[in-house]
Amino acid sequence: LAKTTQPISxxxxxxxxxxxxCSHNNIATNxxxxxxxxxxxxxxxxxxxxxxxxxxxxVASLFIPADRKSSTLSLPRVSLSDTxxxxxxxxxxxxxxxxxxxxxxxxxxxxx
Amino acid sequence: xxxxxxxxxxxxxEKGQTVTLRCDPISGHDNLYWYRxxxxxxxxxxxxxxxxxxxxxxGMPNNRFLAERTGGTYSTLKVQPAExxxxxxxxxxxxxLAGATSTDTQYFGPGTRLTVL
Numbered sequence: 001l002a003k004t005t006q007p008i009s010x011x012x013x014x015x016x017x018x019x020x021x022c023s024h025n026n027i028a029t030n031x032x033x034x035x036x037x038x039x040x041x042x043x044x045x046x047x048x049x050x051x052x053x054x055x056x057x058x059v060a061s062l063f064i065p066a067d068r069k070s071s072t073l074s075l076p077r078v079s080l081s082d083t084x085x086x087x088x089x090x091x092x093x094x095x096x097x098x099x100x101x102x103x104x105x106x107x108x109x110x111x112x
Numbered sequence: 113x114x115x116x117x118x119x120x121x122x123x124x125x126e127k128g129q130t131v132t133l134r135c136d137p138i139s140g141h142d143n144l145y146w147y148r149x150x151x152x153x154x155x156x157x158x159x160x161x162x163x164x165x166x167x168x169x170x171g172m173p174n175n176r177f178l179a180e181r182t183g184g185t186y187s188t189l190k191v192q193p194a195e196x197x198x199x200x201x202x203x204x205x206x207x208x209l210a211g212a213t214s215t216d217t218q219y220f221g222p223g224t225r226l227t228v229l
Binding site for chain 2: 044
């Protein structure tokens with residue numbers, strides 16, 4: 001699976017928009033980009049997934065440029081409860097299931 | 113819908129003892145995964161079941177670890193004998209078998225924190 005690079009940590013204040021960028025220079029043609037969120041003492045939770053351009057759901061938006069060598073997770077108007085570790089994963093998913101490869105993630109701290 | 117559950121939430125054992133972790137996946141999910149995070153490291157894949165069959169066990173660290181999923185429902189992960197370096201958080205995840213156009217979103221349990229003294 002493609003290796004990813006993302007910032008170790010980020011700080012923000014409530015109400016701000018937070019953008020976390022992930023680099024994946026070796027992404028393969030069939031790879032998808034997926035973001036997971038993990039709160040303390042919980043398992044990771046799927047946030048969003050995309051292949052190209054922009055994907056939006058009720059939680060976040062994912063921006064993927066044409067070359068797909070990076071992606072940006074955008075969290076609109078964060079709150080204290082968005083404090084968590086955010087993981088960017090890149091890989092090809094097959095119908096038989098796929099082992100996820102996690103990096104160190106980005107620890108987002110939201111303050112009031 | 114109930115999520116993935118894991119038992120126990122925390123286990124403290126002495127080196128050389130045996131521990132069995134249990135995972136109950138979401139009902140109907142044929143894929144079941146085990147992962148673990150040791151202190152200061154990333155979450156690492158251990159193995160993957162499809163129903164009762166081991167699809168991929170490339171991440172299992174050594175033969176002290178034995179995973180089973182009899183009947184294709186819940187799974188157990190036994191560590192025997194436990195060593196100090198086995199301490200960490202063990203996560204279980206499940207997902208349905210993907211259709212032609214869907215991708216594998218995994219649902220994680222809260223994890224079991226294992227401490228080996």
